[in-house]
Amino acid sequence: MASVLNVSGYLFTRIDDPTDLRPVLRERAVAAGLRGTILLAEEGINLFLAGEADAVRGFVAELRADPRFAALTTKESWSATQPFGKMLVKVKREIIRMDHPTIRPEAGRAPAVAPATLRRWLDSGRDERGRPVVLLDTRNAFEVDYGSFDGAVDWRIERFTQFPDAAAAAVGDLEGKTVVSYCTGGIRCEKAAIYLREAGVDAYQLEGGILGYFEQVGGDHWSGECFVFDEREALTPGLAPRQGVVA
Known part of the structure; x- marks a missing residue:
């Protein structure tokens, strides 16, 4: 029976003291019996945690009590065993490395498309304005190979720092189209x-x-599974571990 709650989430928000915050969050997580990884940077927080359901949700609720993290949302899935071996809290230069310091989501997001809206666009092949819709997979090539949206553009990058150069080379192909970028959690x-x-x-x-x-x-318009960075390896569209993996 799946009894371990797994949550993932991130938030681009200004953190002036990530080094000071690191031991505080680690102490709370360890005390709650959680395992996983929390990444902190001046641009925000990224977390993957697993444990007993009340403990996980309690940790997230306490985190949201900090005004910097009030807007944090998480996605939940379940497993039969703990998919992480340790509880790690790390301070990084970026919570997702792009090496383009002018790109600062905490200062303002790009427009987002809700999943139901995207499915409607994919059903018809066009958005409400009649423009063709292009799905752009921003993940690394090995992740894409586990599964992707049907017909998505994949630049076969090996790390996210290669994305800007790949995008610059392809801008002409994307003109006049509605482009929806996607990745594992956003x-x-x-x-x-x-x-x-x-x-x-x-x-x-x-x-x-x-x-x-x-x-x-x-799983509408999706083929395969979604790679995740823990011992479950990949999830099905039903958010269950891939076949053959005990989780």
Whole structure:
């Protein structure tokens, strides 16, 4: 029976003291019996946690009590065993590395598309304005190979720092189209959409990423599974671990 609650979430928000915050969050998480990873940077927080349901939700609620994290949303899934071996809290230069310091989502997001809206666009192949819709996968190539949206553009990048150069080379192909960038949970496609809009592309981000789409819509227009960075390896559109993986 799946009894371990897994949550993932991120928020671009100004953190002036990530180094001071690190031991505070680690102490709270360890005391709650949680395992996983929390990344902190001046631009925000990114977390993947698992544990007993009340403990996980209690930790997230306490985190949201801090005004900096009040807008944090998380996506939930379940497993039969703990998918993480340790509880790590790390301070990074960026919570998702792009190496473009001018891209600052905490100062303002790109427009987002709700999963239900995206499904409607994909059903017809066009948005409400009649423009063709292009899905752009911003994940690394090995992640894409586990599964992706049908017909999505994949630049076969090996790390997210390669995204800006790949985008610059493809801007001409995206002109006159509605581009929806997507990734696992939303963090990469949020930066990607801002970068694309600054390059003149009519770009949007998929709200909640692939996991948010699975949660709200299911597997429509999707083939395969979604890679996740824990021992479950990948999730089905039903947010269950892939076949053959005990989780």
